[in-house]
Amino acid sequence: MKVKQILTVGLVQQSCSxxxxxxxxxxIAGIREAAxxxxxxxxxxxxxxxxxxxxxxxxxxxxxxEPIPGPSTGQLGAVARELDVVLVASLFERRAAGLYHNTAxxxxxxxxxxxxxxxxxxxxDPGYYEKFYFTPGDTGFMSITTSVxxxxxxxxxxxxxxxxxxxxxxxxxxxxxxxTAIGWDPNDDAAEQQRQRDAWITIQRAHAIANGIPVLxxxxxxFEPDPSGHTAGALFWGGSFVAGxxxxxxxxxxxxxxxxxxxxxxxxxxxxxxxxxxxxRDRRIDAYQGLLKRYLD
Amino acid sequence: MKVKQILTVGLVQQSCSxxxxxxxxxxIAGIREAAxxxxxxxxxxxxxxxxxxxxxxxxxxxxxxEPIPGPSTGQLGAVARELDVVLVASLFERRAAGLYHNTAxxxxxxxxxxxxxxxxxxxxDPGYYEKFYFTPGDTGFMSITTSVxxxxxxxxxxxxxxxxxxxxxxxxxxxxxxxTAIGWDPNDDAAEQQRQRDAWITIQRAHAIANGIPVLxxxxxxFEPDPSGHTAGALFWGGSFVAGxxxxxxxxxxxxxxxxxxxxxxxxxxxxxxxxxxxxRDRRIDAYQGLLKRYLD
Numbered sequence: 344m345k346v347k348q349i350l351t352v353g354l355v356q357q358s359c360s361x362x363x364x365x366x367x368x369x370x371i372a373g374i375r376e377a378a379x380x381x382x383x384x385x386x387x388x389x390x391x392x393x394x395x396x397x398x399x400x401x402x403x404x405x406x407x408x409e410p411i412p413g414p415s416t417g418q419l420g421a422v423a424r425e426l427d428v429v430l431v432a433s434l435f436e437r438r439a440a441g442l443y444h445n446t447a448x449x450x451x452x453x454x455x456x457x458x459x460x461x462x463x464x465x466x467x468d469p470g471y472y473e474k475f476y477f478t479p480g481d482t483g484f485m486s487i488t489t490s491v492x493x494x495x496x497x498x499x500x501x502x503x504x505x506x507x508x509x510x511x512x513x514x515x516x517x518x519x520x521x522x523t524a525i526g527w528d529p530n531d532d533a534a535e536q537q538r539q540r541d542a543w544i545t546i547q548r549a550h551a552i553a554n555g556i557p558v559l560x561x562x563x564x565x566f567e568p569d570p571s572g573h574t575a576g577a578l579f580w581g582g583s584f585v586a587g588x589x590x591x592x593x594x595x596x597x598x599x600x601x602x603x604x605x606x607x608x609x610x611x612x613x614x615x616x617x618x619x620x621x622x623x624r625d626r627r628i629d630a631y632q633g634l635l636k637r638y639l640d
Numbered sequence: 641m642k643v644k645q646i647l648t649v650g651l652v653q654q655s656c657s658x659x660x661x662x663x664x665x666x667x668i669a670g671i672r673e674a675a676x677x678x679x680x681x682x683x684x685x686x687x688x689x690x691x692x693x694x695x696x697x698x699x700x701x702x703x704x705x706e707p708i709p710g711p712s713t714g715q716l717g718a719v720a721r722e723l724d725v726v727l728v729a730s731l732f733e734r735r736a737a738g739l740y741h742n743t744a745x746x747x748x749x750x751x752x753x754x755x756x757x758x759x760x761x762x763x764x765d766p767g768y769y770e771k772f773y774f775t776p777g778d779t780g781f782m783s784i785t786t787s788v789x790x791x792x793x794x795x796x797x798x799x800x801x802x803x804x805x806x807x808x809x810x811x812x813x814x815x816x817x818x819x820t821a822i823g824w825d826p827n828d829d830a831a832e833q834q835r836q837r838d839a840w841i842t843i844q845r846a847h848a849i850a851n852g853i854p855v856l857x858x859x860x861x862x863f864e865p866d867p868s869g870h871t872a873g874a875l876f877w878g879g880s881f882v883a884g885x886x887x888x889x890x891x892x893x894x895x896x897x898x899x900x901x902x903x904x905x906x907x908x909x910x911x912x913x914x915x916x917x918x919x920x921r922d923r924r925i926d927a928y929q930g931l932l933k934r935y936l937d
Contacts, residue, residue, distance in 0.1 A: 628934055
């Protein structure tokens, strides 16, 4: 049981232009670089094929969606097969007319789709009008079995909900993964920007800690203007990172540059950590019914 | 609705000797100092009337328990009334023969008991044999209404369970409070000690973030030998802290010294933070049933 199980993981943090082809080319170049460094699991950022279009509500943007399987899973599946890596991509899914999701796709190293996760928690705040575009997911929180382990794939806003991380861990996830697109409002002052980014890092490290498993977070970088001109646009803060099962940072990317981040994750470490601090042993499942309520008033 | 509501809080981080009288005297001196600095809410550390007796399993230690109400609540209630402060104390409760709890007591500023919380999650690992002493709580996760706001009082090991913090927030808690006794195994290397303490800070900051409310953590400090001599004893790491509703550290105490820590908490800030990042709006209560399961296999 004590066989060393070191997994090299790769995260492709990129900025996006209007050109889908150019964005996918950049993603694939990043995957190749990560694989060349030994990565067997590569995580792409949220909606990596284009700009973050949710800054406005525009019905034309639904043209950006694609079916799953579809063009992107075909192209990325071929790359996964060629490089023998497991890929986690993040796509705007057209499921039916008027039914769209923010969907993460796990591509096995032979190119087939190992599973999908449809973003369950959908945000909506100025500049992030996701409730207009994305139907809340109906996949639930199921881990996806791959050749590198059981993956707990969640997406961006999910990262603020400890419930989601816990459910993935209970479903056997050995690694949590968060494709993300989060940035600053350029009008916020530096102290508020700092608090927001610190909060984002802290709560995801805490998911590693609470569940005793590593966490991979891949965020977009770069400034994207608001097409409507109503806001100051979004300055995506990068900072993609890998944390071990005690929340310790193993690697992190800068706030302002496209980066291919790789790190070695020791999957055996979870067993050790969970033996010492066995939260799953002590959960009070007899007293958690309130978690299924909106509020306890 | 925009009335400034600044609350000064105090935390009494202390080391404990074998003398109950001396420990209580030190706690009360700390409460007086905090009150003199303007604190209207004072949090004491876990089991502050004595050494951390759970390093061994010894039936004689049950003699340390007391009823609630009892001697300590009487003495501390008088202090609360005299100083006009709300106090959160942590006591070894004897409820009946063979039925003991690790119980936090909230004393209102007129001295009466506003409510109690019996530690729901009970740890058990070498040097922390709490399952021998403490029956798991049956209070559930109810906030306690006081003159300074609704308090979500949890105890030590609870701090590793996001479920507990969430349930308190859903029950209306405006502040989370954790009386704590956590320390290092002196035999662990410095890197492991650092990871443990960082994890402890990180996950509690994350409870503030996930719920948009401040967090107060009061930990014991100092070395306590293992009476049985089986282990190297416990080096309690202090580091009591106050975090705001974005998890930002407002004040923190050193790792190695008794400290009365005070900080100003802006209770209106939670309203602002929750409007911007409204996690309670978006929780997927239709998809959280798995949280009531031990494991999803």
